[in-house]
Amino acid sequence: MEKIAIDKMTDLIQNYWTPLDIFRVNDTAVRIVKIVGKYHWHKHTTQDELFIVHKGQLKINFKDRQMVLEEGEGFVVKKGILHQTEADEEAVVLLVEPIDIITQGD
């Protein structure tokens, strides 16, 4: 096993909204994803999901508010909460979530 450089892994990503697993620690995955634009509204009924901004700015939309996260900021979307991620310009985001995360659309 060798160490992993987050920026080098980011350079391997070819498509937006396609998380790449970079670490697995117990039953949890740390994934990196490049995003731009808006994702669809969804939730994870039984699982929390942590977003940490690695590069750029991430907006997380909720039905009653919008959270704006800058580089080095993070937020846990608790299980069952409907949300939509959004970025005006390309952003790189770390996800910390169960390996087998299950998604339900709006």
Next chain:
Amino acid sequence: MEKIAIDKMTDLIQNYWTPLDIFRVNDTAVRIVKIVGKYHWHKHTTQDELFIVHKGQLKINFKDRQMVLEEGEGFVVKKGILHQTEADEEAVVLLVEPIDIITQGD
């Protein structure tokens, strides 16, 4: 719930080798720890532990080799592996590990 800025949390830390919980996502904690010098040799028999360097340089010593991690690099120490963390100068490290991680000394 509000967003968390990792650097602001780091500024709250007063003591070395004392991890501060900054996120909880399911049964996993993301902790931040300031370190300098050497920790004692230990292992976690049933639990993996992920280290990601936030600032500075982290060395992880194993019985047969040393891994040197720079900013933005990470490594999962698999369960049962004896290890010792070390930093020549102050470093800030993110830990991703079970909330209830159990440690066994050498």
